[in-house]
Amino acid sequence: MTKPTLFENITEVSEDVRNFFISKLEEIQAEKGYKLETAGEVSKYLYYIAEGSARSFYIRENRDITVSFSLEGEFVTAMHSFITRSPSYETIETLEKSLLYRISYNDLQECFKKFPDLERVYRMILEKYYIALEEQMIFSKFKSARERYLELMEKKPKIIQRASVGHIASFLDMTIETLSRVRAKI
Template sequence: MDQLLQHLRNFYQLSEAAEQVLPEYFTKLVLPKNEFLITQGKICRHLYFLEQGCLRGYYDLEEKEITHWFGFENDFVTSFHSFITQQPAVENIQLVEGCVLWAISKDSLFNLFNQHHEIERLVRIAYEKYYIRLEERFVNARFKTATERYQDLLEQTPHIIDRIPLGYIAAYLGISQETLSRIRGKL
Protein backbone atom coordinates (compact mmCIF):
# COMPACT_ATOMS: atom_id res chain seq x y z
CA MET A 1 0.00 0.00 0.00
CA ASP A 2 2.95 2.33 0.61
CA GLN A 3 3.94 2.18 -3.07
CA LEU A 4 0.37 3.05 -4.12
CA LEU A 5 0.23 6.00 -1.73
CA GLN A 6 3.60 7.29 -2.91
CA HIS A 7 2.51 6.99 -6.53
CA LEU A 8 -0.73 8.87 -5.82
CA ARG A 9 1.28 11.69 -4.23
CA ASN A 10 3.08 12.11 -7.56
CA PHE A 11 -0.28 12.89 -9.21
CA TYR A 12 -1.89 15.03 -6.56
CA GLN A 13 -1.35 15.72 -2.86
CA LEU A 14 -4.20 14.18 -0.91
CA SER A 15 -5.29 15.28 2.52
CA GLU A 16 -4.15 13.19 5.47
CA ALA A 17 -7.76 12.10 6.05
CA ALA A 18 -8.08 10.81 2.48
CA GLU A 19 -4.78 8.94 2.68
CA GLN A 20 -5.82 7.30 5.94
CA VAL A 21 -9.05 5.83 4.53
CA LEU A 22 -7.58 4.52 1.26
CA PRO A 23 -6.31 1.22 2.75
CA GLU A 24 -9.88 0.41 3.81
CA TYR A 25 -11.03 0.45 0.18
CA PHE A 26 -8.24 -1.41 -1.61
CA THR A 27 -7.68 -5.16 -1.62
CA LYS A 28 -4.25 -6.66 -2.22
CA LEU A 29 -4.10 -9.38 -4.88
CA VAL A 30 -1.13 -11.66 -5.55
CA LEU A 31 -1.73 -13.51 -8.81
CA PRO A 32 0.36 -15.96 -10.84
CA LYS A 33 1.66 -15.61 -14.38
CA ASN A 34 -0.97 -16.20 -17.10
CA GLU A 35 -3.91 -15.43 -14.77
CA PHE A 36 -6.61 -13.14 -16.23
CA LEU A 37 -7.89 -9.96 -14.57
CA ILE A 38 -10.73 -9.74 -17.07
CA THR A 39 -11.86 -11.72 -20.08
CA GLN A 40 -13.84 -10.64 -23.09
CA GLY A 41 -17.57 -10.66 -22.41
CA LYS A 42 -17.28 -10.08 -18.64
CA ILE A 43 -17.94 -6.76 -16.95
CA CYS A 44 -14.87 -5.19 -15.37
CA ARG A 45 -15.84 -4.05 -11.89
CA HIS A 46 -12.39 -3.07 -10.53
CA LEU A 47 -9.63 -0.57 -11.10
CA TYR A 48 -6.18 -1.95 -10.28
CA PHE A 49 -2.88 -0.47 -9.26
CA LEU A 50 0.00 -2.65 -10.43
CA GLU A 51 2.61 -2.72 -7.68
CA GLN A 52 4.79 -5.47 -9.12
CA GLY A 53 4.87 -7.44 -12.37
CA CYS A 54 3.56 -6.87 -15.86
CA LEU A 55 0.47 -7.67 -17.85
CA ARG A 56 -1.04 -7.08 -21.24
CA GLY A 57 -4.36 -6.08 -22.71
CA TYR A 58 -5.33 -7.85 -25.90
CA TYR A 59 -8.21 -8.49 -28.29
CA ASP A 60 -9.10 -11.71 -30.02
CA LEU A 61 -9.43 -10.97 -33.74
CA GLU A 62 -9.95 -13.74 -36.28
CA GLU A 63 -8.27 -16.30 -34.01
CA LYS A 64 -5.30 -13.97 -33.41
CA GLU A 65 -4.39 -12.22 -30.20
CA ILE A 66 -3.78 -8.52 -30.85
CA THR A 67 -1.90 -7.01 -27.91
CA HIS A 68 -2.71 -3.32 -27.64
CA TRP A 69 -1.12 -2.31 -24.34
CA PHE A 70 1.19 -3.41 -21.57
CA GLY A 71 1.04 -2.50 -17.91
CA PHE A 72 4.05 -2.32 -15.60
CA GLU A 73 4.81 -1.27 -12.05
CA ASN A 74 3.00 1.89 -10.93
CA ASP A 75 0.38 1.72 -13.69
CA PHE A 76 -3.35 1.87 -13.11
CA VAL A 77 -4.91 -0.87 -15.18
CA THR A 78 -8.41 -1.97 -16.03
CA SER A 79 -10.61 -2.50 -19.04
CA PHE A 80 -11.45 1.20 -18.99
CA HIS A 81 -14.44 1.07 -21.35
CA SER A 82 -16.03 -1.79 -19.42
CA PHE A 83 -15.17 -0.29 -16.02
CA ILE A 84 -16.65 3.10 -16.88
CA THR A 85 -19.74 1.92 -18.81
CA GLN A 86 -20.30 -1.37 -16.94
CA GLN A 87 -20.73 -3.04 -20.34
CA PRO A 88 -19.02 -6.37 -21.15
CA ALA A 89 -15.32 -6.02 -21.94
CA VAL A 90 -14.13 -6.48 -25.52
CA GLU A 91 -10.59 -7.16 -24.33
CA ASN A 92 -8.71 -9.61 -22.16
CA ILE A 93 -6.17 -8.60 -19.52
CA GLN A 94 -3.60 -11.32 -18.81
CA LEU A 95 -0.64 -11.38 -16.46
CA VAL A 96 2.67 -11.82 -18.28
CA GLU A 97 4.47 -12.19 -14.95
CA GLY A 98 3.22 -12.95 -11.48
CA CYS A 99 1.76 -9.70 -10.15
CA VAL A 100 0.97 -7.84 -6.96
CA LEU A 101 -2.01 -5.56 -7.49
CA TRP A 102 -4.27 -3.38 -5.39
CA ALA A 103 -7.93 -3.54 -6.45
CA ILE A 104 -10.80 -1.14 -5.80
CA SER A 105 -14.35 -1.70 -6.96
CA LYS A 106 -16.24 0.96 -8.87
CA ASP A 107 -18.75 1.27 -6.01
CA SER A 108 -15.95 1.76 -3.48
CA LEU A 109 -14.28 4.32 -5.71
CA PHE A 110 -17.51 6.31 -5.97
CA ASN A 111 -17.92 6.15 -2.19
CA LEU A 112 -14.44 7.64 -1.89
CA PHE A 113 -15.38 10.37 -4.39
CA ASN A 114 -18.34 11.33 -2.21
CA GLN A 115 -16.29 11.37 1.00
CA HIS A 116 -13.11 12.98 -0.34
CA HIS A 117 -13.56 15.16 -3.41
CA GLU A 118 -9.82 15.42 -3.99
CA ILE A 119 -9.80 11.71 -4.86
CA GLU A 120 -12.14 12.45 -7.75
CA ARG A 121 -9.62 14.99 -9.02
CA LEU A 122 -6.82 12.46 -8.59
CA VAL A 123 -8.68 9.85 -10.66
CA ARG A 124 -9.41 12.46 -13.35
CA ILE A 125 -5.67 13.14 -13.61
CA ALA A 126 -4.98 9.40 -13.91
CA TYR A 127 -7.63 9.13 -16.66
CA GLU A 128 -6.02 12.05 -18.49
CA LYS A 129 -2.66 10.29 -18.44
CA TYR A 130 -4.31 7.13 -19.78
CA TYR A 131 -5.98 9.10 -22.58
CA ILE A 132 -2.68 10.73 -23.57
CA ARG A 133 -1.00 7.31 -23.79
CA LEU A 134 -3.92 6.04 -25.89
CA GLU A 135 -3.69 8.97 -28.29
CA GLU A 136 0.09 8.59 -28.63
CA ARG A 137 -0.42 4.91 -29.41
CA PHE A 138 -3.00 5.78 -32.08
CA VAL A 139 -0.75 8.39 -33.72
CA ASN A 140 2.21 5.99 -33.72
CA ALA A 141 0.14 3.23 -35.32
CA ARG A 142 -1.20 5.51 -38.03
CA PHE A 143 1.80 7.63 -38.95
CA LYS A 144 4.99 5.74 -38.13
CA THR A 145 6.67 2.83 -39.83
CA ALA A 146 7.16 -0.47 -38.06
CA THR A 147 10.85 0.33 -37.64
CA GLU A 148 10.04 3.73 -36.13
CA ARG A 149 7.51 2.15 -33.74
CA TYR A 150 10.10 -0.39 -32.62
CA GLN A 151 12.75 2.32 -32.15
CA ASP A 152 10.28 4.36 -30.09
CA LEU A 153 9.62 1.29 -27.97
CA LEU A 154 13.35 0.83 -27.37
CA GLU A 155 13.81 4.49 -26.44
CA GLN A 156 10.72 4.96 -24.27
CA THR A 157 10.32 1.55 -22.61
CA PRO A 158 13.44 -0.56 -23.19
CA HIS A 159 12.56 -2.88 -20.28
CA ILE A 160 9.76 -4.35 -22.42
CA ILE A 161 12.33 -6.33 -24.45
CA ASP A 162 13.52 -8.14 -21.32
CA ARG A 163 10.09 -8.83 -19.86
CA ILE A 164 7.64 -9.40 -22.71
CA PRO A 165 7.72 -12.28 -25.22
CA LEU A 166 8.58 -11.16 -28.75
CA GLY A 167 5.28 -12.47 -30.13
CA TYR A 168 3.37 -10.08 -27.87
CA ILE A 169 5.68 -7.21 -28.84
CA ALA A 170 5.15 -7.93 -32.54
CA ALA A 171 1.36 -7.93 -32.06
CA TYR A 172 1.63 -4.67 -30.09
CA LEU A 173 3.59 -3.09 -32.94
CA GLY A 174 1.09 -4.40 -35.48
CA ILE A 175 3.59 -6.59 -37.32
CA SER A 176 4.42 -10.25 -37.68
CA GLN A 177 7.08 -11.88 -35.53
CA GLU A 178 9.15 -12.41 -38.70
CA THR A 179 9.03 -8.69 -39.53
CA LEU A 180 10.08 -7.89 -35.98
CA SER A 181 13.04 -10.26 -36.31
CA ARG A 182 14.10 -8.52 -39.54
CA ILE A 183 13.83 -5.08 -37.93
CA ARG A 184 15.84 -6.24 -34.92
CA GLY A 185 18.48 -7.74 -37.24
CA LYS A 186 18.91 -4.43 -39.08
CA LEU A 187 19.27 -2.46 -35.86
Protein backbone atom coordinates in the same frame (compact mmCIF):
# COMPACT_ATOMS: atom_id res chain seq x y z
CA MET B 1 0.71 -5.77 4.02
CA THR B 2 2.87 -3.24 2.22
CA LYS B 3 0.76 -0.38 0.98
CA PRO B 4 1.50 1.07 -2.45
CA THR B 5 2.84 4.56 -2.92
CA LEU B 6 -0.08 5.58 -5.10
CA PHE B 7 -0.03 9.20 -4.03
CA GLU B 8 3.69 9.88 -3.83
CA ASN B 9 3.53 12.45 -6.64
CA ILE B 10 0.10 13.77 -5.76
CA THR B 11 0.21 16.19 -2.86
CA GLU B 12 -3.29 17.62 -3.22
CA VAL B 13 -4.95 14.98 -1.05
CA SER B 14 -4.82 14.79 2.73
CA GLU B 15 -3.56 11.91 4.81
CA ASP B 16 -7.17 11.05 5.70
CA VAL B 17 -8.07 10.78 2.01
CA ARG B 18 -5.03 8.60 1.30
CA ASN B 19 -5.74 6.32 4.23
CA PHE B 20 -9.42 5.91 3.33
CA PHE B 21 -8.59 5.11 -0.29
CA ILE B 22 -5.83 2.68 0.68
CA SER B 23 -8.18 0.98 3.15
CA LYS B 24 -10.42 0.10 0.18
CA LEU B 25 -7.61 -1.61 -1.75
CA GLU B 26 -7.31 -5.35 -1.97
CA GLU B 27 -3.87 -6.89 -2.50
CA ILE B 28 -3.57 -9.46 -5.27
CA GLN B 29 -0.53 -11.72 -5.75
CA ALA B 30 -0.87 -13.02 -9.29
CA GLU B 31 1.08 -15.62 -11.21
CA LYS B 32 2.00 -15.17 -14.87
CA GLY B 33 -1.09 -15.41 -17.08
CA TYR B 34 -3.57 -14.43 -14.34
CA LYS B 35 -6.65 -12.85 -15.93
CA LEU B 36 -7.40 -9.49 -14.31
CA GLU B 37 -10.29 -8.80 -16.68
CA THR B 38 -12.00 -11.02 -19.25
CA ALA B 39 -13.58 -10.06 -22.56
CA GLY B 40 -17.38 -10.22 -22.44
CA GLU B 41 -17.57 -9.42 -18.73
CA VAL B 42 -18.06 -6.06 -17.02
CA SER B 43 -14.80 -4.75 -15.59
CA LYS B 44 -15.21 -4.71 -11.82
CA TYR B 45 -11.83 -3.34 -10.69
CA LEU B 46 -9.24 -0.67 -11.24
CA TYR B 47 -5.80 -2.19 -10.66
CA TYR B 48 -2.55 -0.58 -9.58
CA ILE B 49 0.58 -2.54 -10.50
CA ALA B 50 3.04 -2.40 -7.59
CA GLU B 51 5.33 -5.07 -9.08
CA GLY B 52 5.19 -6.89 -12.38
CA SER B 53 3.45 -6.18 -15.66
CA ALA B 54 0.29 -6.87 -17.62
CA ARG B 55 -0.98 -6.74 -21.16
CA SER B 56 -4.36 -5.93 -22.61
CA PHE B 57 -5.49 -7.88 -25.67
CA TYR B 58 -8.45 -8.99 -27.68
CA ILE B 59 -9.08 -11.90 -30.02
CA ARG B 60 -10.07 -11.17 -33.61
CA GLU B 61 -10.41 -13.84 -36.28
CA ASN B 62 -8.58 -16.27 -33.98
CA ARG B 63 -5.66 -13.81 -33.64
CA ASP B 64 -4.44 -12.55 -30.30
CA ILE B 65 -3.92 -8.78 -30.69
CA THR B 66 -2.04 -6.94 -27.93
CA VAL B 67 -3.43 -3.45 -27.36
CA SER B 68 -1.26 -2.21 -24.51
CA PHE B 69 1.28 -3.05 -21.85
CA SER B 70 1.24 -1.81 -18.26
CA LEU B 71 4.16 -1.74 -15.83
CA GLU B 72 4.89 -0.96 -12.18
CA GLY B 73 3.41 2.29 -11.00
CA GLU B 74 0.61 2.26 -13.56
CA PHE B 75 -3.11 1.68 -13.32
CA VAL B 76 -4.82 -0.81 -15.59
CA THR B 77 -8.38 -1.88 -16.30
CA ALA B 78 -10.67 -2.35 -19.28
CA MET B 79 -11.42 1.36 -19.04
CA HIS B 80 -14.45 1.51 -21.35
CA SER B 81 -16.10 -1.33 -19.50
CA PHE B 82 -15.13 0.01 -16.07
CA ILE B 83 -16.62 3.44 -16.78
CA THR B 84 -19.73 2.45 -18.78
CA ARG B 85 -20.47 -0.76 -16.81
CA SER B 86 -20.81 -2.65 -20.11
CA PRO B 87 -19.07 -5.88 -21.16
CA SER B 88 -15.39 -5.53 -21.97
CA TYR B 89 -13.91 -5.94 -25.44
CA GLU B 90 -10.55 -6.89 -24.00
CA THR B 91 -8.84 -9.32 -21.68
CA ILE B 92 -6.07 -8.21 -19.35
CA GLU B 93 -3.51 -10.70 -18.07
CA THR B 94 -0.29 -10.55 -16.10
CA LEU B 95 2.93 -11.12 -18.04
CA GLU B 96 4.80 -12.34 -14.98
CA LYS B 97 4.35 -12.89 -11.29
CA SER B 98 2.87 -9.58 -10.10
CA LEU B 99 1.78 -7.71 -7.00
CA LEU B 100 -1.32 -5.62 -7.63
CA TYR B 101 -3.78 -3.60 -5.63
CA ARG B 102 -7.35 -3.28 -6.80
CA ILE B 103 -10.36 -1.22 -5.90
CA SER B 104 -13.88 -2.11 -6.99
CA TYR B 105 -16.00 0.26 -9.01
CA ASN B 106 -18.45 0.61 -6.11
CA ASP B 107 -15.71 1.32 -3.55
CA LEU B 108 -14.19 3.91 -5.87
CA GLN B 109 -17.57 5.63 -6.18
CA GLU B 110 -17.85 5.61 -2.39
CA CYS B 111 -14.41 7.26 -2.17
CA PHE B 112 -15.55 9.98 -4.57
CA LYS B 113 -18.69 10.69 -2.53
CA LYS B 114 -16.82 10.84 0.75
CA PHE B 115 -13.79 12.72 -0.62
CA PRO B 116 -14.51 14.73 -3.80
CA ASP B 117 -10.77 15.61 -4.00
CA LEU B 118 -10.21 12.05 -5.20
CA GLU B 119 -12.15 12.80 -8.38
CA ARG B 120 -9.34 15.14 -9.42
CA VAL B 121 -6.78 12.38 -8.86
CA TYR B 122 -8.93 9.99 -10.88
CA ARG B 123 -9.23 12.57 -13.66
CA MET B 124 -5.42 12.79 -13.75
CA ILE B 125 -5.23 8.99 -14.10
CA LEU B 126 -7.78 9.11 -16.93
CA GLU B 127 -5.84 11.90 -18.66
CA LYS B 128 -2.66 9.78 -18.58
CA TYR B 129 -4.64 6.85 -19.95
CA TYR B 130 -6.12 8.97 -22.74
CA ILE B 131 -2.72 10.43 -23.72
CA ALA B 132 -1.20 6.95 -23.86
CA LEU B 133 -4.12 5.76 -26.00
CA GLU B 134 -3.79 8.67 -28.41
CA GLU B 135 -0.01 8.22 -28.66
CA GLN B 136 -0.54 4.52 -29.40
CA MET B 137 -3.02 5.36 -32.16
CA ILE B 138 -0.58 7.80 -33.78
CA PHE B 139 2.27 5.39 -33.14
CA SER B 140 0.56 2.56 -35.01
CA LYS B 141 -0.77 4.60 -37.93
CA PHE B 142 2.03 6.94 -38.92
CA LYS B 143 5.35 5.33 -38.00
CA SER B 144 7.41 2.71 -39.76
CA ALA B 145 8.02 -0.69 -38.18
CA ARG B 146 11.53 0.39 -37.20
CA GLU B 147 10.28 3.67 -35.67
CA ARG B 148 7.61 1.81 -33.69
CA TYR B 149 10.16 -0.63 -32.26
CA LEU B 150 12.67 2.11 -31.42
CA GLU B 151 9.96 4.12 -29.67
CA LEU B 152 8.92 1.09 -27.62
CA MET B 153 12.58 0.57 -26.67
CA GLU B 154 12.81 4.21 -25.61
CA LYS B 155 9.49 4.59 -23.76
CA LYS B 156 9.00 1.14 -22.25
CA PRO B 157 12.28 -0.80 -22.48
CA LYS B 158 11.14 -3.24 -19.78
CA ILE B 159 8.50 -4.57 -22.18
CA ILE B 160 11.26 -5.82 -24.50
CA GLN B 161 12.56 -7.96 -21.63
CA ARG B 162 9.23 -9.09 -20.18
CA ALA B 163 6.83 -9.70 -23.05
CA SER B 164 7.03 -12.50 -25.58
CA VAL B 165 8.18 -11.76 -29.13
CA GLY B 166 4.69 -12.59 -30.36
CA HIS B 167 3.06 -10.11 -27.97
CA ILE B 168 5.53 -7.38 -28.93
CA ALA B 169 5.02 -8.01 -32.65
CA SER B 170 1.24 -7.92 -32.20
CA PHE B 171 1.44 -4.68 -30.21
CA LEU B 172 3.66 -3.11 -32.89
CA ASP B 173 1.26 -4.30 -35.60
CA MET B 174 3.80 -6.44 -37.43
CA THR B 175 4.61 -10.09 -37.95
CA ILE B 176 7.22 -11.88 -35.87
CA GLU B 177 9.37 -12.10 -39.02
CA THR B 178 9.22 -8.32 -39.57
CA LEU B 179 10.09 -7.76 -35.90
CA SER B 180 13.07 -10.11 -36.26
CA ARG B 181 14.30 -8.17 -39.33
CA VAL B 182 13.88 -4.84 -37.51
CA ARG B 183 15.78 -6.14 -34.46
CA ALA B 184 18.58 -7.52 -36.64
CA LYS B 185 19.16 -4.06 -38.19
CA ILE B 186 19.40 -2.24 -34.84
